[in-house]
Amino acid sequence: MSNVNRTQIEEAVRLILEAIGEDPNREGIRDTPKRVAKMYEEVFSGLNQNPKEYFETIFGEDHEELVLVKDIPFYSMCEHHLVPFFGKAHVAYIPRNGKVTGLSKLARAVEAVAKRPQLQERITSTIADSIYETLEPYGVMVVIEAEHMCMTMRGVKKPGSKTVTSAVRGTFLNDAASRAEVLSLIKE
Ligand SMILES: Nc1nc2c(ncn2[C@@H]2O[C@H](COP(=O)(O)OP(=O)(O)OP(=O)(O)O)[C@@H](O)[C@H]2O)c(=O)[nH]1
């Protein structure tokens, strides 16, 4: 179930079109408010999702070694300008007490957290905390690299610039060798 009020978005988009000097009744854009409302419902659908729910399914597998799912593509919306930022997320954890999650659940959690008005830093730490608090692993490390459209198509206009953020929990905090292992596996 979506909490998005499509009618309200349609009204708002019609007002924006008018405000920029467009004719909202022009044939090409007559249906744009409807399309934008539908799109916002999709790109902000993560607001209804709790990433922790994905970690309720666990396999009692006795693997207490590194698991890394890398290059998970994601698209999000910068909460300051409501324009996209997008890139790749890399999620690593070291399971404890047989609490191993399905690999796809790591990617689903990324998706749920990204599909909201966001900051890159918050996506990174929310994913790390969700895993750390539910699976209770030895450690978690999340690295995200992204390009922000608000820095490329407007404002400071620096196309190609990338922002890299990381969030580290548990044993990774005190173990530079493990952090380096994850970083080198990400680069491979
Ligand atoms: N920390 C952080 N900042 C972000 C993110 N996305 C966008 N921003 C920044 O948010 C800031 C908003 O700055 P403001 O001065 O309020 O807005 P602005 O006048 O549009 O800023 P400029 O982008 O510099 O033109 C900018 O510096 C953006 O680069 C993000 O994910 N994390």
Ligand SMILES: [Zn+2]
């Ligand atoms: Zn922005």
